[in-house]
Amino acid sequence: MQNWRTNAHRLILPGAALALAGYGIFFASPYDTRILTIAGVYALLVLGYQFIFGHAGALSLAQGTFFGLGAFVTGILATRFGLEFHATFPLSILIPAALAALVATAVLRLESHYLALATLALSQSVLLLAINWESVTGGANGLPGIPGVSILGWNLPRGTPLLVFVWIWVAIGAVLAHRIVAGAYGLAFRTVRLAPMAAAAAIGIDASALRLAAFVLSAAYAGAAGALYAHTLTVISPEVLGFGIMIVCLTMTVIGGRWSIPGAICAALLLTHLPEWFRGLQEYYLAANGVVLLLAVIFAPAGFLVFLQRRPDSAPRPPGVSNAAIPQMLPPKTELTVAALSKSFGGLRALDGANLTLAPGTITGLIGPNGSGKTTLVNLLTGLEQPDGGNARLGTIQLTGQPSFRIARAGIARTFQTPDLPAGVTVRDTVAAAIEPAHIGLWQDMLATNPTASLRQRRTRADTILQDFGLAGLDDQLCDALPHGRRRMLEVARAAAGNPAFLILDEPTAGFTQAETTSFGEKLQQLAASGCGILLIDHDPDFVAGISSTLVCLDGGTVIASGAPADVLQQPAVRRAYFGAFHESAA
Amino acid sequence: MLLAQLSLNALALGSSYALIALGFVLVLNATGAVNFAQGDAVMAGGFIAIAAASFFPEAFNTYGIVMLPIVLVGTGLLGLALSAVAYLPLRRHPPVTVFVSTIAVGIILTNSFNALFGAAPRATPPLLGGGQTVLGNLSLSQQSLAVIATAAALIAGLGFLLHATQLGRRLRATAQDPEIARALGINVTRMICLSFILGTALAGTAGLLLANQFFLTPNDGGVLMLKAYIAVAIGGWGSLRGAAAGAMFIAFFEVFVATWLSHPVAEAGLYLALFAVLLLRPQGLYGEAVQRRA
Numbered sequence: 001m002q003n004w005r006t007n008a009h010r011l012i013l014p015g016a017a018l019a020l021a022g023y024g025i026f027f028a029s030p031y032d033t034r035i036l037t038i039a040g041v042y043a044l045l046v047l048g049y050q051f052i053f054g055h056a057g058a059l060s061l062a063q064g065t066f067f068g069l070g071a072f073v074t075g076i077l078a079t080r081f082g083l084e085f086h087a088t089f090p091l092s093i094l095i096p097a098a099l100a101a102l103v104a105t106a107v108l109r110l111e112s113h114y115l116a117l118a119t120l121a122l123s124q125s126v127l128l129l130a131i132n133w134e135s136v137t138g139g140a141n142g143l144p145g146i147p148g149v150s151i152l153g154w155n156l157p158r159g160t161p162l163l164v165f166v167w168i169w170v171a172i173g174a175v176l177a178h179r180i181v182a183g184a185y186g187l188a189f190r191t192v193r194l195a196p197m198a199a200a201a202a203i204g205i206d207a208s209a210l211r212l213a214a215f216v217l218s219a220a221y222a223g224a225a226g227a228l229y230a231h232t233l234t235v236i237s238p239e240v241l242g243f244g245i246m247i248v249c250l251t252m253t254v255i256g257g258r259w260s261i262p263g264a265i266c267a268a269l270l271l272t273h274l275p276e277w278f279r280g281l282q283e284y285y286l287a288a289n290g291v292v293l294l295l296a297v298i299f300a301p302a303g304f305l306v307f308l309q310r311r312p313d314s315a316p317r318p319p320g321v322s323n324a325a326i327p328q329m330l331p332p333k334t335e336l337t338v339a340a341l342s343k344s345f346g347g348l349r350a351l352d353g354a355n356l357t358l359a360p361g362t363i364t365g366l367i368g369p370n371g372s373g374k375t376t377l378v379n380l381l382t383g384l385e386q387p388d389g390g391n392a393r394l395g396t397i398q399l400t401g402q403p404s405f406r407i408a409r410a411g412i413a414r415t416f417q418t419p420d421l422p423a424g425v426t427v428r429d430t431v432a433a434a435i436e437p438a439h440i441g442l443w444q445d446m447l448a449t450n451p452t453a454s455l456r457q458r459r460t461r462a463d464t465i466l467q468d469f470g471l472a473g474l475d476d477q478l479c480d481a482l483p484h485g486r487r488r489m490l491e492v493a494r495a496a497a498g499n500p501a502f503l504i505l506d507e508p509t510a511g512f513t514q515a516e517t518t519s520f521g522e523k524l525q526q527l528a529a530s531g532c533g534i535l536l537i538d539h540d541p542d543f544v545a546g547i548s549s550t551l552v553c554l555d556g557g558t559v560i561a562s563g564a565p566a567d568v569l570q571q572p573a574v575r576r577a578y579f580g581a582f583h584e585s586a587a
Numbered sequence: 588m589l590l591a592q593l594s595l596n597a598l599a600l601g602s603s604y605a606l607i608a609l610g611f612v613l614v615l616n617a618t619g620a621v622n623f624a625q626g627d628a629v630m631a632g633g634f635i636a637i638a639a640a641s642f643f644p645e646a647f648n649t650y651g652i653v654m655l656p657i658v659l660v661g662t663g664l665l666g667l668a669l670s671a672v673a674y675l676p677l678r679r680h681p682p683v684t685v686f687v688s689t690i691a692v693g694i695i696l697t698n699s700f701n702a703l704f705g706a707a708p709r710a711t712p713p714l715l716g717g718g719q720t721v722l723g724n725l726s727l728s729q730q731s732l733a734v735i736a737t738a739a740a741l742i743a744g745l746g747f748l749l750h751a752t753q754l755g756r757r758l759r760a761t762a763q764d765p766e767i768a769r770a771l772g773i774n775v776t777r778m779i780c781l782s783f784i785l786g787t788a789l790a791g792t793a794g795l796l797l798a799n800q801f802f803l804t805p806n807d808g809g810v811l812m813l814k815a816y817i818a819v820a821i822g823g824w825g826s827l828r829g830a831a832a833g834a835m836f837i838a839f840f841e842v843f844v845a846t847w848l849s850h851p852v853a854e855a856g857l858y859l860a861l862f863a864v865l866l867l868r869p870q871g872l873y874g875e876a877v878q879r880r881a
Contacts, residue, residue, distance in 0.1 A: 057683075059683050059686060059687075106862060106865065106866050110865060113621045113682070113686070113824075114820065114824075114865060116621070116686060117813075117816050117817070117820055117861070117865075118861070118862065118865055120813060120816075121813070121817070121858040121861050121862065122858075124810075124813065124854070124858055125855055125858045125859075128851055128854055128855050128858075129855075131851075132851045243809050247690065247694060250687065250690065251691075254687060283698075283701065283702035284698065284699065284702050286694070286697075286698035286701070287694065287695045287697075287698035287699045287702065289694060289698075290691045290692065290693070290694030290695035290698065291691075291695060293687070293690070293691035293694065294672065294673065294688055294691035294692065294695070297677065297684060297687050297688045297691060298672075298676045298677065298688065301680060301684060
């Protein structure tokens, strides 16, 4: 993980941290100690917020609420029930996390602006409750007299010991956050954020499970931060639930960078000291905070502290153990059966009872004029659209009605007419994310001895796959820097990385040169020979007929012909639909 | 009798909310982005009126209607500034970025007005005077009637602008598809700025109308913005008619539940209603007017 851009950066950060720690412990005035303690609290809050706002890419406005909730849980339990830290702290984490899990089903399936609105309404509701439930929360006056940290009868003194205690939690939080996002789990987040359609339908990543985990994690971190805040301030009021804390948290996250752990910590230190530096502005200093946020968004959307960020993909080349044999999990020999599949869009019947059977290990070509329902068929098969009638089965597994990622995990991968690749991710990582997606998980990485080791293994395997698809040497390039033909090939490599039983290719050769098309066809035949069934949609009948063992022609949403390619192309109905009446009369 | 008076109050409150929500949708449709500073524009309008009142001779400063042109121009300029700093530099970024930049402008406005005017609640003068009109055995608040009339006039003016003028056609074309609009030779940037000006000026007027009966503090922007947002979500994201209907729904809900139970219950109920709508009908009660951007 020592991949700062230059070696000098390796020393800057630990050096600065050491200097600051020395200052905080030995030289800081009581007032400075308090500010540094609060900076630690905010650092923990922001580290948590990075999960949902950074890694999951969802603008939740409830982070301040989870923070305030954690503070109130500690405050209420400590003042009214006399509970100690070892009881209050876990509950301050659990209760916000439980609230997040509870509202997640309603909130997380919403798109950006609705998600922001719903989380905002949630925080207003909790604030309203805190103000009006006076017997428990102390109402607008708040809860005074929150004791310091005491564990099993031992009291932690305030001042420097509390400062050190808070920063120990920041360190624990940072290490945990690093473990969670440094490995394959973090790569899965990036893939979902940058290529959501492909993540589900081409790879089989469960995006909603990722979002849920990010939301609950962010709430847990916020709860911990809130608990420490209550101990530091000794008095809390409903203000801790207000929008003010949310805004500070958002500002810190934008300034520090949404994905950088050192960035989060630096931004927390910087912004808690900002009011001190802006003191000359008197009552305008809060407005100055807004100016700083605005400037950060406009001029440094990736964070002012961007130089601290490891370039996300400047990972070292994996050790040269390439050609480590890919475990050949041969796909199951089953048929893909489509029965009477129908779909209408408004009054338009895009697919009208299509029947189709794909044999394992063979290439089936699918042709048909524009608007004949080819892409609709693919979208129905991969769960991006739901059919009005009919069904699709893989062997005995019912595919219809399943979410995209389950269909992909069952063994059906696809590519898109416009390649859906995660911009800013390397070619290697694009493929690495697609290897055994079912084995990527929060616990695996959090509890692994070395979460980056499994990612390194995936990268090694990805290199082998890339070599296999003629993309060797491009591993370190970013997806969006590839030329068109390579992008399409990369999409196929990614889809093949999961060893699917069937591969569905939607117009893969569009824009190819003749030479590219030919070598692409050879690659497909190799794939089929290794046992992977392929459904190939294309507009070039000669190319499709040349490599397919079965050809299917779709017109007006129904299958009008299927069989051996030469026979199908001779049928008058096919010639009429596909080549037009002119060719028929000319023939 | 109570029912009639409450309905009048609700109608007046709803027409002010409708102005805020309509402004919100104008910007939303033109840019695809949520303007989080919309509530602060309401607050700014109220305080511009309060500040302007102190410059007028006594004979005029009891009439809020005199401040209307000043508020329209002042908040219109604010809208222009908003588009210049919070939208135009970020138009190539994802919509969430604009969300954050308008939050930043909101912070700046809230805290600047706090520093200028203090956090104490203030009131604008009534539009025409604070009397009651007696109609049979009904006693109607003149302020409520004047608020309804002013909002109705502005909404009618907006309707005329959008549907009966060439400029309105350009605005609507931009909202529908900026790429095509540009191809047709429409100056899209200018139309977007105009949408911000109109949207913010409508919100500012709502501030002038609201802040007589309901006192205003510089920190009220957030709640007002949330109400506009809820109105738009209930009415169907991007629909002008839906936004107005949603605003009326919120106002009636608030006024009646607050009278029947209490104000906190009314507010909590509103959030619950929002959750119900988002859960059961994410496309809004009137259906989604703009394509959601995935």
